[in-house]
Amino acid sequence: MKILVTEKIAKCGIELLRKDFEVDERTDLTPEALLECIGEYDALIVRSATKVTAEVIEKGVNLKVIGRAGTGVDNIDVETATRKGIIVVNTPESNNISTAEHTIALMLALARNIPQAYTALKSGKWIRSKFKGVELYNKTVVILGLGRIGSNVATRLKALGMNVMGYDPYITDERFEKLGVKRLNSIEEVMRVADFITIHLPKTDETVGMIGEKELAMAKPNLRIINCARGGLVDEEVLYNALKSGRIAGAAIDVFEKEPKEVPGGADFSHKLLELENVIFTPHLGASTEEAQENVGLEIAKQVSEALKGNIVNAVNLHGLHVRNIHALSPFLKLAEIMGRLYYRAEKLPVQKVEIIYSGDIAKQETKIITLSYLSGLLEPVIEERINFVNVEMLIKDRGIEVIESIRSEVDHYTNLITVKVTNSKKQVTFAGTVFGKDEIRIVNFGGYEVDFEPTPYMLVIQNYDRPGVIGKIGTILGNENVNIETMRVSQNRKEGRALMVLNVDQEVSPQALKQIEMLDNVLRVSFIKL
Ligand SMILES: NC(=O)C1=CN([C@@H]2O[C@H](COP(=O)(O)OP(=O)(O)OC[C@H]3O[C@@H](n4cnc5c(N)ncnc54)[C@H](O)[C@@H]3O)[C@@H](O)[C@H]2O)C=CC1
């Protein structure tokens, strides 16, 4: 398998990938060149400068994984990747300390005019009066977004004696208390109290332009803003005007709305904000430390490698899947997938609702992934595109299928049992399965009949009136076709006088033979199941 790396990542990461894969490092690719070559690759690794657009993903016909060597995935069209079943992985734990430290560095540099003073001195001018700064001590700083980086910034700013407050509606009061940060409940409140604001939000529809004209109009004149998160979270035009007119005191900016990709000798860059004396800048250096890049490079290599090998990783688009012991679950994943495939092999009507009930030991495990496995199996016979844990929920939703998952701790005969009730426009069809011992998979209910069979690659499921002679005639038809019956189980429904036969056979059964069986007296339905 082939991996394309379009931005510089640590050597240790590249070396790890090369153990199992072919790796092309092509940091010079233009967007057009990327579109031309992406079709050859199974995985793509980027940092923040490569735009992984819907077009790149469409052309990436072999892509299975997109690795973001870093945190923010706003340069990747995650929705399109998800629809295509492409796993998106990132390394959010690996560069947060570096970014928090860069934030502190920028905040101190801004407060003390260090870059401006340095530039003056470098040009031969000894100026002190112009560069009088302010202390951080006792000032109120508001952290927007108390996630990984925001909370690391909080502990560091407390050590500097600042009055630390935070705005993050998605974080619990307990977390605020633990960090010793005072909770603010609205952006208006933030603007009224802050001497400093430091931004650590993801770039989403909700956060873009979070600080705009209305907000800056409420700010104290001594406000200084630090943005080490993403360009555009503070409206750049509004910020420019507020800084130029002296409405606020200063800004330190590591990130811009439009950033170029570095080229040898440096990429050309110009921006209105660069004209102002009360703004300091770095070219997106938050994660650029030796340590962070080692961590990020190695971590992304591990994640991409695992994902390419088909193992579950903590991906951006594997929503809520945090599977601790995937190996213990693997027989259940297989069972669920097979149970999923049974429905459309036995029934024709489209599914409207799926109810999955986990009972016994399995109910104590992380069942969400088992449900996804079931749903992948369910859609597999009716969808041509790739289905996997990444896109199955989206595909199920597109088809309007309702999914209900429930858990029961009590069990009757089995230590663990997965029961699925599938509803279509006419009826509800039940299937159930279990795992004996370590990995012996059994289907124990098929369409309401209590059975006990091991799913094998070729199976014949026949529903008939429970009369003598039927089994013999079926045996003869299969014998004439040279089909060997490996095992046969019969389950009777005495009340209705019907029976269900499951035959594990050694090969495919021809449509003609299936027709002959169907035509036999007392045979109600025949399904050939190929797993
Ligand atoms: N400058 C650089 O080189 C780097 C920048 N970053 C950027 O830093 C930012 C933060 O990264 P992390 O701390 O890892 O993210 P995170 O996901 O751990 O934290 C983000 C926090 O923002 C909060 N949040 C989300 N929407 C919000 C809203 N509308 N209002 C208030 N709070 C909201 C979330 O609840 C969360 O606690 C990201 O934009 C990331 O891309 C990350 C690494 C390096």
Ligand SMILES: O=C(O)C(=O)COP(=O)(O)O
């Ligand atoms: O990890 C992030 O979100 C960053 O912004 C770091 O970007 P970079 O990998 O240095 O281009």
